[in-house]
Amino acid sequence: MSDETPDIPESSAPVAEAASPEVHSEPAAQSASGFSTPYEAFRHLPEYNGADDLAIAQDLYRSKQSYQEAQRQLQQYQSIVPYAHSHR
Secondary structure, X not given: OOXXXXXXXXXXXXXXXXXXXXXXXXXXXXHHHOOOOHHHHXXXXXXXXOOOHHXXXXXXXXXXXXXXXXXHHHHHHHXXXXXXXXXX
16 A cells, blocks of 8 residues: 555656646747736726726626527527427
8 A cells, every 4th residue: 555655646746747838838929029017908898998998898797608508508499499390
């Protein structure tokens, strides 16, 4: 049983090492796009031109809620359609 205990930490060590490259790749992606924040990128779009961060965040949140509701309704529709076709 003492042999099993060292195996667990060894398998955990590569996971911690794998997370490190992801942290380094994010700043590289941000600098490649030329924007320091996501809000700065959105401000360059015509519909958000001159909008402040709060207005952008609120609009994006409403869009996300609408998308999630549409997904829920589509899933509900897709679950009902097979039953509707079988009762024709």
